[in-house]
Amino acid sequence: MEVTENFNQFTVGNLPTLIYVADFITNIEETQLLNNIYGAPPSKWKSLKNRRLQNWGGVVHEKGLLPQDLPPWLTMITRRIYEKSGLFPSAINHILINEYQPNQGIMPHQDGPAYFPVVAILSLGSPVVMDFTPHPKLKNNIIPESSNGDAFVTEKNEWKDSHHPFSILLMPRSLLIFKDDAYSGKYYLHGIKDSEVHQYDGVINEVEALASSEKDVEVITRGDPKVIHRTSTRISLTCRLVFKVHKNLFKI
Numbered sequence: 001m002e003v004t005e006n007f008n009q010f011t012v013g014n015l016p017t018l019i020y021v022a023d024f025i026t027n028i029e030e031t032q033l034l035n036n037i038y039g040a041p042p043s044k045w046k047s048l049k050n051r052r053l054q055n056w057g058g059v060v061h062e063k064g065l066l067p068q069d070l071p072p073w074l075t076m077i078t079r080r081i082y083e084k085s086g087l088f089p090s091a092i093n094h095i096l097i098n099e100y101q102p103n104q105g106i107m108p109h110q111d112g113p114a115y116f117p118v119v120a121i122l123s124l125g126s127p128v129v130m131d132f133t134p135h136p137k138l139k140n141n142i143i144p145e146s147s148n149g150d151a152f153v154t155e156k157n158e159w160k161d162s163h164h165p166f167s168i169l170l171m172p173r174s175l176l177i178f179k180d181d182a183y184s185g186k187y188y189l190h191g192i193k194d195s196e197v198h199q200y201d202g203v204i205n206e207v208e209a210l211a212s213s214e215k216d217v218e219v220i221t222r223g224d225p226k227v228i229h230r231t232s233t234r235i236s237l238t239c240r241l242v243f244k245v246h247k248n249l250f251k252i
């Protein structure tokens with residue numbers, strides 16, 4: 001599937017295919033989303049070792065999705081991503097909402113096999129740097145994590161010659177979409193460091209990200225080194241499509 005003309009202008013880096021859209025939502029929409037997320041019943045949160053998450057759209061199993069209707073405050077966003085990107089073959093039906101404290105992150109991983117291989121991540125709150133690392137050659141250290149069907153992999157410093165590590169700065173209200181090599185666990189893992197200071201020297205989208213950052217300027221040091229001070233919580237919405245949807249639990 002081709003990126004819509006509308007979104008083609010937002011591709012960043014040299015790799016197929018990363019798209020960074022600054023200010024995909026407004027400040028008001030960001031506040032409304034945060035109100036809805038924190039207004040959800042406390043039981044909606046699941047605590048992991050290094051972050052909390054909410055799962056929306058149903059439970060992802062190896063064999064597909066046991067679907068649950070998405071609330072309108074989420075479909076308002078997923079419909080916009082679906083329509084503007086042109087990258088999903090049908091409507092987005094699964095959203096993982098991750099919450100990170102300033103000293104929390106997500107270890108390098110590839111997204112699970114149940115998903116159509118395109119992911120859209122909407123960022124709210126504190127900026128962070130996401131790192132893309134070439135997949136380790138050694139595959140004997142995969143640690144499965146059951147919460148969302150994703151496979152997590154411990155870090156190694158080996159990579160294929162043609163694929164080098166790179167990073168991307170994720171500002172609040174921005175949308176990141178990646179697919180192809182950047183998505184495929186064969187080539188890259190993505191992760192976020194669990195440190196309160198993130199260096200953004202050399203990120204592939206520095207110009208695009210900083211162009212819209214006036215009001216976030218207090219957390220960004222433009223000197224040497226270029227760093228972000230993560231002073232507040234970050235929330236991300238990981239929006240994906242699970243192709244196989246099971247209407248009936250007992251047929252799985």
Ligand SMILES: O=C(O)CCC(=O)C(=O)O
Pocket residue numbers: 096098106111121130150190236238
């Ligand atoms: O929080 C993020 O930006 C990344 C989340 C992620 O990679 C995932 O949920 O699989």
Ligand SMILES: [Fe+2]
Pocket residue numbers: 109110111190
């Ligand atoms: Fe991921």
